[in-house]
Amino acid sequence: MGIVLVVMSALSLAAAITSRGEHTTLTISIVMSIIAGLCAHSCLPKLRDTFIKANLSGRDLLKRDKPLLPETMGLPVAIIYLITLFLFIPFPFINWFEGAHLVHEDDPTVGTFPYNKLGEILSAILAIQSMILLGFADDVLDVRWRYKVWFPAIAGIPLMIFYYTNKGVTYVMMPMQLRPYLGDLVDLGPLYYVYMAMLIIFCTHSINILAGINGIEAGQSVVIGISVICNDLLYIFNNPDRASVEAHLFSLYFIIPFVGVTCALLWHNWFPARLFVGDTFCYFAGMTLAVVGILGHFSKTLLLFFLPQIFNFVYSCPQLFRLVECPRHRMPRLNDQGLLQCSTVRPNDKKPMGKLGNMALKLLRALGLLKVFEYNKEGRIVECNNLTLLNLVLAHLGPMSERNTTLTVLFIQVCASLLAFFIRYKLVHFVY
Numbered sequence: 001m002g003i004v005l006v007v008m009s010a011l012s013l014a015a016a017i018t019s020r021g022e023h024t025t026l027t028i029s030i031v032m033s034i035i036a037g038l039c040a041h042s043c044l045p046k047l048r049d050t051f052i053k054a055n056l057s058g059r060d061l062l063k064r065d066k067p068l069l070p071e072t073m074g075l076p077v078a079i080i081y082l083i084t085l086f087l088f089i090p091f092p093f094i095n096w097f098e099g100a101h102l103v104h105e106d107d108p109t110v111g112t113f114p115y116n117k118l119g120e121i122l123s124a125i126l127a128i129q130s131m132i133l134l135g136f137a138d139d140v141l142d143v144r145w146r147y148k149v150w151f152p153a154i155a156g157i158p159l160m161i162f163y164y165t166n167k168g169v170t171y172v173m174m175p176m177q178l179r180p181y182l183g184d185l186v187d188l189g190p191l192y193y194v195y196m197a198m199l200i201i202f203c204t205h206s207i208n209i210l211a212g213i214n215g216i217e218a219g220q221s222v223v224i225g226i227s228v229i230c231n232d233l234l235y236i237f238n239n240p241d242r243a244s245v246e247a248h249l250f251s252l253y254f255i256i257p258f259v260g261v262t263c264a265l266l267w268h269n270w271f272p273a274r275l276f277v278g279d280t281f282c283y284f285a286g287m288t289l290a291v292v293g294i295l296g297h298f299s300k301t302l303l304l305f306f307l308p309q310i311f312n313f314v315y316s317c318p319q320l321f322r323l324v325e326c327p328r329h330r331m332p333r334l335n336d337q338g339l340l341q342c343s344t345v346r347p348n349d350k351k352p353m354g355k356l357g358n359m360a361l362k363l364l365r366a367l368g369l370l371k372v373f374e375y376n377k378e379g380r381i382v383e384c385n386n387l388t389l390l391n392l393v394l395a396h397l398g399p400m401s402e403r404n405t406t407l408t409v410l411f412i413q414v415c416a417s418l419l420a421f422f423i424r425y426k427l428v429h430f431v432y
Contacts, residue, residue: 074281204286212331
């Protein structure tokens with residue numbers, strides 16, 4: 001039923017696009033995305049035993065019977081996505097082909113082949129493909145965080161080199177309140193590439209951090225992907241600027257197949273999951289979203305769609321930076337009734353917390369973002385919830401079933417996207 005709904009939605013989108021009569025290439029992309037989604041939906045169950053035999057498997061610890069499930073199943077989905085993009089490459093340039101020959105600049109009546117656009121697509125594919133490879137290496141080798149935190153920046157190098165060689169813009173528009181002091185535009189120069197690298201690192205790891213229960217990784221990726229599609233369509237239908245239309249068409253060429261294959265993955269990863277998506281998918285999803293945000297020139301809007309992930313990262317910082325004790329796994333735990341409840345940490349057990357850790361927990365408690373389960377005689381925190389969005393939801397609304405926990409977090413993600421659209425298309429006029 002879920003796949004049928006995806007197909008119907010895609011066909012409706014195709015009808016809306018083709019009714020304008022000017023985006024045939026996008027219609028082809030939609031059809032190929034539907035086929036890719038159906039292929040992924042069909043292939044994943046057939047690959048289950050193959051992955052288990054290869055020892056790419058793990059126990060679902062949040063089920064009473066702890067079933068053995070295949071891991072790293074984001075890999076076949078990512079491969080299907082890449083094959084779809086490879087097959088799609090000729091279609092955006094179909095007007096520059098005559099028979100079997102490419103029209104070059106020696107024919108002034110046709111125009112020069114847009115090699116920069118081809119380079120843009122190839123650099124984006126190379127960045128995504130590199131991230132998939134590094135994600136699979138992490139799944140197999142269990143690379144430590146101190147090393148893998150830099151994986152996205154390494155995979156993003158082809159993208160940044162293309163951006164530089166094609167004289168990509170490095171300036172940012174200043175808010176109206178700052179224009180009397182800084183001017184309308186400020187050129188960041190090399191700092192813009194630092195920003196791009198940080199955006200790639202954040203998008204990739206933020207999905208990996210907000211994880212641990214059935215359907216959450218693929219679910220949040222689908223919501224963000226659909227939000228990006230809606231944003232692109234709003235630009236295409238309402239913006240007469242050809243350059244902006246081309247940038248957002250490029251985004252759609254990458255994001256629609258991504259949503260198609262991710263919907264298929266979500267179908268099998270939904271509670272009760274028949275497979276795990278693995279770090280490969282998290283890296284693949286984050287890099288794909290970062291690529292479309294950077295080359296589509298809407299990175300600030302993309303960050304608005306990542307509001308829950310930004311909150312989850314900031315909320316997790318005291319543990320991520322070791323101000324508070326951080327266990328290896330911070331996912332929720334299963335209680336005796338078969339429901340999920342927040343996992344806890346005892347921040348002073350191994351060694352007393354420092355001043356910064358105590359200040360961070362006091363601030364979170366004052367803001368209502370920390371549930372303390374036990375104090376000692378001196379009033380110091382003995383036990384509190386782990387600092388993740390999932391545990392915060394369960395601390396305030398739990399215990400809940402795993403399915404309802406996922407639905408609650410995805411509802412937050414949808415609300416964040418609606419808020420992002422309100423900020424981008426309404427409040428933005430008060431700032432820019």
